[in-house]
Amino acid sequence: MTITVLGISGSPHRRGNTEQLLDSFLAGAEEAGATVEKVVISTLTYRSCQGCNACHKTGVCVIDDDFIPLLTEKVPGADIVALASPIYSMSITSELKSFIDRAHTIWALKEKLKKVTYSKEHRASHLGYYIGTAGMDRTDIFDYAKPVITAFFNGYGFSYPEDQNITAEGMDRHGGIRGHPTALASAFEAGKVAVERLKKKE
Ligand SMILES: Cc1cc2nc3c(=O)[nH]c(=O)nc-3n(C[C@H](O)[C@H](O)[C@H](O)COP(=O)(O)O)c2cc1C
DSSP: OOOEEEEEEOOSSTTSHHHHHHHHHHHHHHHTTOEEEEEEGGGSOOOOOOOOOTHHHHSSOSOOSTHHHIIIIIHHHOSEEEEEEEOBTTBOOHHHHHHHHHTHHHHIIIIISOOOOOOHHHHHTOEEEEEEEOSSOOTTGGGGTHHHHHHHHHHHTOBOOGGGOEEEOOHHHHTSGGGSSSHHHHHHHHHHHHHHHHHHHO
16 A cells, blocks of 8 residues: 655745755655655645634535645545644744644534544554754744644544654754754654554554
């Protein structure tokens, strides 16, 4: 079976630090034999969640835009999903947050309407990753992203081991991701390992 890996970039900075780190992860996954796809949120047409809560009753979002196929087909159809975002103002970007808020429909299907449950096997065979960069040197800088990313992956029944985040802080000191001594190579390796991990379960 071919393993599919979906990378979603929430950085508005095209080919910036975060997208390059995501690209390395996807290149590693591809080398391990996966089919990979990258979606860049800033290139999509979308609106933020309006908070109407219609999805609590219908399980369907009232907004019909580019997020819908991503939320209802691409994410559930992937074996591995990597959400990438730099830290902007101590958290993930508004682009990625908008996307995660729109996944409220998925939360509603599971928690309000009880229409979706995930088996242990499903969780074990679907992996979520967070890929992040930050300007500061603080090692706790990505802690602000973790609960949001966890909420997203819980909705889809993906395992999200927080200790396997692929992150690079200190971008200011390193002068960007290419100045970091290990980040790009580590992300490549992490992509390979993620795919090999799933292949072992087959
Ligand atoms: C609007 C904005 C806000 C930022 N806020 C923070 C911050 O709060 N903490 C931090 O460590 N870095 C912050 N940074 C630096 C970025 O996280 C860092 O440069 C990152 O690598 C940029 O990734 P990108 O090239 O994908 O945009 C900020 C950058 C921008 C543009």
